[in-house]
Structures are given as C-alpha cells and as structure tokens.
Amino acid sequence: MELEDRKSKILTAIIRNYLETGEPVGSRTISKFTDLQLSSATIRNEMADLEEMGLIIQPHTSAGRIPTDKGYRFYVDQMMEARKHEFDDEKQLLLQRVDRMEAALKQLAKVLAANTNYATLVSAPTYTQNKLKFIQLSRVDEAKILAVIMTQANIVKSTLVDLNEDISEDDVLKMNVLLNASLNGLSVDEINLNIINSLKTEAKELSRAVEPILTAIAQAVTGDKDEPQIYTSGTTNIFKYPELSQSNSATELIGAFEEKQPLNELVLSSMNKEGIQVYIGEESPFENLKDCSVVTANYDLGDGLHGIVGIVGPKRMDYERVVGTLHGLKNQLDAIYKEMGTKKISDSGIGKDE
Amino acid sequence: MELEDRKSKILTAIIRNYLETGEPVGSRTISKFTDLQLSSATIRNEMADLEEMGLIIQPHTSAGRIPTDKGYRFYVDQMMEARKHEFDDEKQLLLQRVDRMEAALKQLAKVLAANTNYATLVSAPTYTQNKLKFIQLSRVDEAKILAVIMTQANIVKSTLVDLNEDISEDDVLKMNVLLNASLNGLSVDEINLNIINSLKTEAKELSRAVEPILTAIAQAVTGDKDEPQIYTSGTTNIFKYPELSQSNSATELIGAFEEKQPLNELVLSSMNKEGIQVYIGEESPFENLKDCSVVTANYDLGDGLHGIVGIVGPKRMDYERVVGTLHGLKNQLDAIYKEMGTKKISDSGIGKDE
DNA sequence: GTTAGCACTCGAAGAAAATGAGTGCTAATA
C-alpha cells in the first residue's frame, strides 16, 4: 500500500507513541511529538483519513487513536523494508557456550526472554533427514536388546527392543554387523521395503528379529511427532502488558506455554518459511494468539537439523528491536555451530566436550 | 492441641464452609449449618474464644471469620488422624500404562491437575543409588568414544567422551571388557579411588583413558543436580482462586512453575519425609508459596528410584480430597511398578515394551 | 450457660458529580 508521505509519518508517529505508552494517542501529542510543524487540528483531519483507511481506530469517541492490525502491518512492512540490510548484529546476546543441546536451547529461551521482556519459545531441532552413523546392539537379557543409534549430527538415541524370543550373544553380534553394513549412511526415510527384505534374507534364521529392531530404530530416530520438544521462557512477561494479562485469553496463553503441545501449530507453520516472520494478531496461525503478535526466526544447523525461535508479545511489541535481536541471533547461532564443527550434539543431553 | 468438643465442631464447621465458599463465615451461618442447635449469639462467644486462640481471624470488624494457618493446621491434623486407615483407594485415577517414564510422569501431573483443579508437580525419580548393569563403549572417531550405561532399573544414559588422544578399535574393546568386569553391580557411589586405581593398573597403557570415561559415566548417571527434572501441569488452575491470582505472588508462582528450578527446594525438602506431607502457608519450605498450601507424597519405585508428587493450591484447598487422591495414587504407583517388574524405564525416553 | 435484643462498625455497591483528554465541525486566516 502506498501512502501519502505526511500520512505515513503521522501513522508512524502514532504507532511509535502507542508502542511506548500503550495508551491511545491524541492529535495534540502528535502535533508536538513530530517535527511536522502541524497543528492538532490538521493532524485530526489526517487521522480521520487514516481511520477511514482502516489503519487506526478509536476505542471510543473522545479517545485518541490506536493502530489496527492493518496499521501494524503497514508499520512492520515499512520497517522490515527499510532495515533489511542494516540489522544490528553488534548487540549480540551473551550466549555462553554450553555442552548440551537441551541446556543450550533452554538457556537461549531464557536469555531471549530476559532481553526482550516477552515470552519466548525455542523448538528443538527436528532431524528426520539425518543419516545414521552407527548402530550398537547390546544384549540385555534373553529376549531383550538395547539398541543405541548415533546419527551424523552426533545425536544419540537408545531404545530397548523386546524380541519375544530368545537370542544368543553371538546372534546379537551378527545382527549388529549386518545392520551397520546395510544401514550406515542412510537416513531413516531411505530405509524402504527393499532394504528391509534384503536384510531379512541376509539375517537368515534371525530374520524374525529384524523387524522389531528396525521399527524401534525408526521410532527412536523419528522421535515423537505428537510431542514436540519446545522450550519456553518468560511466560510471566505477559503480565507486564495489561492488554494481555487482563484479556481472558491470558490463561489460555499461559496454559499453551505450559502444555507446549498447542504451540506446535505455530512451530510447524513457521518452520517452512525462510527468514524472519511477523504475525500480527489475527494473522497468527494459532487461535489463542489472536491478541498477540509473534515474531519467529528459523535456524538451520546443517545436517538437516532445523527449528525455530519465537517471541510472543502484545501487538504493541517493539518490532524493531525484536526483529533486530532475532536477526542477530540467527547469525550468531550459525556462527557458533559452524565453529562447533564436529563437536557433539547429544539428545539425551549427556554429550560432553572435553 | 486439645480442644473442647464444641469448639472443635464449630471450628471444623467454619473451615468446611470457608473451603467451599472462600467467603468469611458468620455466626448465623454456623448456627444454621451445624446440628449443634445453638443460637448465633452462643456461636459468637465461642468464635471470640477461637479467635483468641489464634485459630480464626476477622479480616475486618463486622466481617465473618476465616481460618488462620494455625486453624488449617488443626483441621488437617485432625483429618489426617481420623482418616488414617480409611482412605478412598477405590477412586483410582485413570492412569493408562505408558511406555516411557517421562511421558508417564507428564501424564501423571496432567491427570492429577485435571482431577483436583490445582497446580501439580511431579519430580522425576533420582537414582543415585542405582547399580550399573552394563557399560557399552563404541568408538565414534579417532579420539571419541560413545559410552552407553544401563542400570539395574533399566535406565539408559549415553555420553560422548573426548579422550584427547587417539584410541584404536581394539583398545576400546579391551576397555569395554575391563570396565564391565570391574564395575558391574556397583552403584556410582561405590566407585571409589581404590577401584579407579586398580582399574588404571589393569588398563596399563590405556590408563589415561580411564579417568575421562569414569568421569563421564559418573556425570551421566548422577544427572544434573542443579537442573532437577520436574514435570508440572495445571498452573493456570491458580486463576480459579481469586485469593491467589490477585495476590501479587501469582506471577512469581507461575514463574516458578515455568522455570522449575525454584521448585527444587520443595522437592528436596519433602523427598526425605515419609508419606504424605501438608504444608500450610508459611510452613512451606519455599518462600513464594506462602500464600498457598502444598500437599506432597513421595513415591518409591524400588532400586533406589524415588521422587515426589505435589499439589499446590490455595490455603482453602480441599485437603480431604487431595490427601485421599495422593494416598490412592501412591498405592497405585506402587502396584503398577511392582507389576512392571523387569520392564524397562528408559531415560532418554525411547524405551519400548513389546 | 444460653439467648434475645440492640447499637455499632465498616466494607461493598451504587449514584451523582467533577474532571479532562480528545474529538468534529466551523469560520477565519495565509
């Protein structure tokens, strides 16, 4: 949408002011606030126009104006366009190196929440496309095997397989060799019926054990689709914004952040999108967030590991700072994990560096 | 504390009524509510006595009475004493069997929250005293080993060990045999300097690899002391009780439930105590809970696995029901895990039954 | 020891009034 320059300036001024105060903004304020040198009466006329265009609205007669979703959208688009190439990468968050993936993500959410004063969420990376590095079977008792799977990205998963029939130590060893020979370097998706059948053939008398083991491996590596790993922090920040904490959706919001499950919709939706996304009010993919704005950034650690970082706040969120912060974070994450190189990322959380 | 029978009846009536309504209770209400056949004037006299004894209090002149912490304490003690042998074990929660420990505990918290309308927390079992079943070392690359540890309770932990010097496939195998021979059946606490030294001696040229591996194992099995595994649910239930949601500590409360860290104090404190504990207001080991009551039960799954289940609500909580529910749950948990027998409990959460 | 009766207290709820930020419109001005 194109907008007369003066109108644009006034709209921006209104929004900026509202972001700060959270109070409806009157014409007199703008008249003094800007360097436009216009009287409040003139501003009033322009404001009437802006209201007609659906960019601002009066909560009630004789109140100032507040931005509509559409108004915010205009502001954000304009800001994103202007700042495209000059985001503040200097102001990096203090993100100390941590050994463990899980702890790192938790800390990330925490730091981000503390820095922005909004609620944050970080999704653990999904790793479906990750290739198998090796599989280690160990016999636990007569009919049970512990399978440990390590992927190229050094994620370790373990699973106990119940075979329903006895198996000897020797056979476990054979099976181990066989599995590694056949599956090494494959991603879970690539394990198809062909491979399974040839595995069974080669396994000969052990063929009946192949299926449960593969099933267990697949399930272990794929992870729980229903229960997403999401780390949250700063949920209580929403109490800092009366328009959120007093809305009846506050409870739902906190509930969603506690259960995490409901946030998955949001994660999935922005996982596919490149770069930084801004959802304003109704634009949100998730019903409960319709009184909020959400800014998300997706990260990519290579090896098919990717997830998102999200910030949830009131519509009058400091978009500029939030987008800037997330932008910087994205770069920082990239750098850290590029540097980490071969270093481990352990899922069960017990990887150690040195 | 011993109390005149009539006074006790009146106090109980006041508390019962207050638990229901949350409103101060007046003399007339009690006069009709009970079967004591006393006029309101008499009740008033008794109430004046009870107030003098510090069991009830007037929020302001010309208001009814509400129980003090001391009053609640009297009520709870009396109730616990009376019901000691007749808790309602019939009303068992629908706790379907789940494969994975983590999921089971999460679900437990959830079910409990839904059933009681309070906030709940469940601590994952600590397992320091648990004995090692076997250790499996796998060579990941030149200088890195993946150590997988399984304990008697079938908890699986994995950790990546960086040796800082190359090691051959053969040596890993030797080390594997050595470790299992020496450590099998020991608990982590039992691995002392003696054992470590004799291990080093036996390891000969590999002795330098012993220490980092043992350190990693110890750390893996001991788990993070700082970051307790606590599952919570129903935090938003506190919004159902105005006296909590409107108190300024509501934010802190929710924050504590989100961060979990602060709850650890509570967990540790009631971990040592047998049976069911009731903390009323100031009695709570945790500052932020001074406007609440907390009821905890510790569970014991054998093999040194034990943790706690807690319910946090307003002081005017339905103690009778909560204590009953926890009591039943305790029995149920015992039964389930007795039945489970050798079945696995996988920490990385990927144990499967059949 | 119990109870009826009564004056008294004080929070809660409501009504009325005062306040003031902000508007829209009109007529004067550059």
Added chain:
DNA sequence: TATTAGCACTCATTTTCTTCGAGTGCTAAC
C-alpha cells in the same frame, strides 16, 4: 486551497457521597 484557532460536545475515569446490610460485641433476661 490548505491550515489553523476556537468552541461545543462526548465519554471514560476519578472522586465523593450515600445507602445497605452482614456481622459483631455487649447487656440484660431467661
């Protein structure tokens, strides 16, 4: 023609005042 000063009007918010009633403590009678 665009801008502005001026003014009447609106309406949420705040304050003040009033009313209401639940509940008390005390006293005197039973």
